[in-house]
Amino acid sequence: MPSHATIGLVARSCDELVEEAARAPIVGWDFSWLDGRATEERPTWGYSRMLAARAAVVSSLLDLQTGGGELLSQLPHLPRLTAATEAWEPNVRRAARRLRQRGAWVVAAHEDSLPFGSATFDLVASRHPVVTSWEEVARVLRPGGRYLSQQIGPHSMRELTEFFLGPQPVSSARAPETARAKATAAGLRVDDLRGERLRVMFSDVGAVVYFLRLVIWTVPDFSVERYRDRLALMHREIERNGSFVAHATRFLVEAVKPG
Numbered sequence: 001m002p003s004h005a006t007i008g009l010v011a012r013s014c015d016e017l018v019e020e021a022a023r024a025p026i027v028g029w030d031f032s033w034l035d036g037r038a039t040e041e042r043p044t045w046g047y048s049r050m051l052a053a054r055a056a057v058v059s060s061l062l063d064l065q066t067g068g069g070e071l072l073s074q075l076p077h078l079p080r081l082t083a084a085t086e087a088w089e090p091n092v093r094r095a096a097r098r099l100r101q102r103g104a105w106v107v108a109a110h111e112d113s114l115p116f117g118s119a120t121f122d123l124v125a126s127r128h129p130v131v132t133s134w135e136e137v138a139r140v141l142r143p144g145g146r147y148l149s150q151q152i153g154p155h156s157m158r159e160l161t162e163f164f165l166g167p168q169p170v171s172s173a174r175a176p177e178t179a180r181a182k183a184t185a186a187g188l189r190v191d192d193l194r195g196e197r198l199r200v201m202f203s204d205v206g207a208v209v210y211f212l213r214l215v216i217w218t219v220p221d222f223s224v225e226r227y228r229d230r231l232a233l234m235h236r237e238i239e240r241n242g243s244f245v246a247h248a249t250r251f252l253v254e255a256v257k258p259g
Helices: 014-023 047-055 089-100 134-140 158-165 176-185 205-214 228-241
Strands: 038-040 060-063 081-086 105-108 121-127 141-152 189-202 244-256
Touching: 014 205, 014 228, 047 121, 047 141, 081 089, 089 105, 121 134, 134 141, 134 176, 158 205, 158 228, 158 244, 176 189, 176 244, 189 205, 205 228, 228 244
Parallel strands: 060 081, 060 121, 081 105, 121 141
Antiparallel strands: 038 189, 141 244, 189 244
């Protein structure tokens, strides 16, 4: 979503804002609808820049869970062999249209069973994967190859989740050290692992509705009708405070397959 400060919307009713967001089309992994309505700080490591630098010096790249191919299509250089996987059919078609003109292949596949031979890729990448199949990543990497990923960290957007669902467990399966342990168990060497907590601000309740429709794991059972009372309460809170503030957590992991 946008990273710059925004100016609040002209006062509108809760119902107007909610219904507008409920009707808005969800297209790929695109947060542009939130321009002027929500902001999110960016991690300091600059994942896109890191991926671009590594893609420029390898001969093969696999992007896992590519969404609509948004990030991959923006890289200045793609290796001669570039492939991407995506499991959601609408995104498969969207990514194929976007990436075909860059000479990249898009394959409908889940990460737990990649349709590629062993030791095929110099670089495997994934931004915000739902899950990571470390064994499959290790299998398709060539010796000396790298896995670069920016992942959702523990308790990301917890304030938003708990506003709708109440208190959540203290433990989290998304801890960076869990990723290190799983990568090591798969035979990879973790060279870089770091995390950050990032401020997210929603300036109207419609932005919250759109975000929850797009990032479905934040409130897994979300629907406007199910949570209309909570949305009305959030609308009043935003009117009173100027915004609803939550915090996203991200971690970067870079691992190498020993050669």
